[in-house]
Amino acid sequence: DAGITQSPRHKVTETGTPVTLRCHQTENHRYMYWYRQDPGHGLRLIHYSYGVKDTDKGEVSDGYSVSRSKTEDFLLTLESATSSQTSVYFCAISESGGTPAQETQYFGPGTRLLVL
């Protein structure tokens, strides 16, 4: 298994509170991604990073921010959580943006977030 951990694994929070999810990798992979998974929508990209301090928006970035100050850590922050952000969040990593094989993504175990 790729060395990817996510913390916390489960979280219950209230509307309006800030929430930070952490993704940690031990593979020294350049690319890191945050997805959310919702019934009927599959996996949707929130933000991704292609290097330390280099990030870009995905399909559903509104209400989320990210930071990557070290290769191994990619943080996802919900500045003011809303009930629509109740979801399962997956972090993924890939080796590089080079060959298609190097773009194979390896997923973390997921974080289940409930916003009341």
Next chain:
Amino acid sequence: ILNVEQSPQSLHVQEGDSTNFTCSFPSSNFYALHWYRWETAKSPEALFVMTLNGDEKKKGRISATLNTKEGYSYLYIKGSQPEDSATYLCAFRSGYSTLTFGKGTMLLVSP
């Protein structure tokens, strides 16, 4: 936003049946097509990455084909087993985008 469609949405087969499902994607500016297998309560795991028109990949009883000109890929499972029960995701990459995932085909194999 790129449109990646998978069909059927779900499938229920008996042990020993062979089955196949489809991933459709834009045929222009193709770069790569990935297949993932996602078991319940686990994380998606990579099965194949395909890049060339006519590509065929195989892993045990699972195989996949690719037609980039018409924008589709088939995933085949020969002699389905209960442990094949999972959601199968395809993900498309164009020349200008990150991976876009389909919604998946949920396969249930009954003993």
